[in-house]
Amino acid sequence: MLYAVIESGGKQYKAVEGSAIEIDLLPDEVGKKKAFDKVLLLVDDGNVQVGTPYLNGISVDGTVVEHFKGPKLTIFKYRAKERYRRKTGHRQKYTRVMVDTINFPGKVAKPAAEAVKPVEKKTEPAKKAAANAKKPAATKKPAAVKKSAAKK
DSSP states (O other): OEEEEEEETTEEEEEETTOEEEEEOOSSOTTOEEEEOOEEEEEETTEEEEOSSSOTTOEEEEEEEEEEEEEEEEEEEEETTTTEEEEEEEEEEEEEEEEEEEEOTTOOOOOSOOOOOOOOOOOOOHHHHHHHSOOOOOOOOOOOOOOOOOOO
8 A cells, every 4th residue: 555644734634545535724725736745744555654744755745625614613611600701613724635656766657547347246046036036915814803792
């Protein structure tokens, strides 16, 4: 598995090719390409490279997909027995970036699209198909009518 740990805005994010990461708001427009050069760690099928603090010659390329707001956070300050209450809240702004490629020296190019064979369904023999067919609902016999005891 190929992934990298990048730094953006003082925070670290795990970037995997073909997946999206949600990072703090970037000033870039939607649809623009973004290159992240601050790569802290690179893992390529068991080969681990750790930077001190960053790796040279390695970058992560991505595309800005959207800007959005996170969930609303409520901040409530309270001091007991003092009638002190302050309620505020905010929604943090984020940017969703689709990770396109992780570029590093010695990267093996993978085929763009391998031919995938469609899976063929095996058909059941006629006997099994007939046995699995819905059976008509059984008809119920009318319940016997109880005779009430005659009073004398």
